[in-house]
Amino acid sequence: MxxxxxxxxxxxxxxxxxxxxxxxxxxxxxxxxxxxxxxxxxxxxxxxxxxxxxxxxxxxxxxxxxxxxxxxxxxxxxxxxxxxxxxxxxxxxxxxxxxxxxxxxxxxxxxxxxxxxQACPSYLQTFEYDDIAELIGLPFDILSSTQLPIEVISTGLNDVIVPVPLGYLDKLEVDNEKLSEFCDKYDLIGMHAFELNDSDSEFTASCRNFAPLFGIPEESATGSSSGALACYLVKHVFAGEETFDFVFEQGRAMGCASRLSASVKLENGQVSKIEVGGxxxxxxxxxxx
CATH class of the missing domain: 3.10.310.10 (Diaminopimelate Epimerase; Chain A, domain 1)
Structure with missing residues (x-):
């Protein structure tokens, strides 16, 4: 070469x-x-x-x-x-x-x-809170308090989207070995955890992404997962519009904050277009x- x-x-x-x-x-x-x-x-x-x-x-x-x-x-x-x-x-x-x-x-x-x-979303499967809690070092009762589902969504890569309560994102302690085994078992690239921010924040959500199975303990900006998260939010959190625009923060816990924008368009209630920019x-x- x-x-x-x-x-x-x-x-x-x-x-x-x-x-x-x-x-x-x-x-x-x-x-x-x-x-x-x-x-x-x-x-x-x-x-x-x-x-x-x-x-x-x-x-x-x-x-x-x-x-x-x-x-x-x-x-x-x-x-x-x-x-x-x-x-x-x-x-x-x-x-x-x-x-x-x-x-x-x-x-x-x-x-x-x-x-x-990005590719339109595939909603692949859901997990229980106790499937995930020990992987990220959060007690079951704290993780479950979001009352939001834990779901695998792909807009190109299979990621498990994990909501955590506001104030707990930076406290996650991921077990890389267990998460790698989990991702290998369920054919996942990694985990995208997020907390929804208050309405006065410039960011819709703050995020962390972990993919130790592929040699990535944590990364500071993940475009594919941002598209998947945008689709998750449209499905489970926000409603009533045909076009949604989000701004995400990632990498804060690494001292390497990043900004990612994501937009989702719906037709007849189904996602017809996803774009991620930066x-x-x-x-x-x-x-x-």
Whole structure:
């Protein structure tokens, strides 16, 4: 394998800071799966995106953690199109990317902000509070006090969405070994925990995401899970509208706060479109041989 350059990008930054780092490798057409995995391991971030040509749509993009390939990654998608835009390889406009989660649209705004479409939700299964309580170190009575369901939702990746009472999100103590076993057993990528904020907050909800099965103890911004959470909120918390706009905070407990926006459109009571957006900032580059 020749020398490959990975651009390093923070995605879903908050006022130019924080965010979740991802690697982006352009012109990846000739890289094998094993070479991509090796590069992703050298980059060391939760995900690295690899951009290739496609005969039917604008780009094919594949996503690798440090352990394996995954079908989709929101923050690495944002990093990818922000990189293409900043390097003048694309201009503002709408594009389509082929991923293992399907062909998805991406809109790049004039200021470089990226808004990505996600697959419409699949509501896969629910869990009882006592299935989850010991995984996150919360007593059953506290976890159950939300009276909201714990549900697996996918807009590209299978995540279990876990509501916790306001004030308890930063107190979670996740058992990585048990959570990994749980995710492996139920075919999950990870867990997305959230607390609903007061109405005077700029954020609809604050979130934490854990995916230790894929080498990610915690990450500071998760685009795919934000789409799933937006669908969860429309289903279980908010009602009466055809379009919903949310703003989420993630990474606070890591000292790396991030901002993610999500919008959901309904037709005849069913989700017809999901978009997740944010800003990104290039932070460096890495050459891998």
């Amino acid at each position: 020749s020398v490959t350059k990975a651009t390093l990008v923070n995605s879903f930054t908050l006022d130019g800071k924080g965010g979740n780092p991802a690697g982006v490798v352009l012109n990846a057409d000739d890289l094998s799966k094993s070479e991509k995995l090796k590069i992703a391991q050298a980059v060391g971030y939760s995900e690295t995106a690899f951009v290739s040509k496609d005969d039917e749509v604008d780009f094919e993009v594949s996503f690798f953690t440090v352990t394996d390939e995954v079908d989709f990654c929101g923050h690495a998608t944002l990093a990818t199109f922000s990189t293409l835009f900043s390097k003048n390889l694309i201009s503002a406009g709408k594009y389509k990317q082929r991923t293992k989660a399907g062909i998805l649209s991406v809109n790049v705004e004039e200021d470089g902000r990226v808004v990505m479409e 800003e990104a900032k290039e932070i460096g580059a890495l050459k891998v041989s």
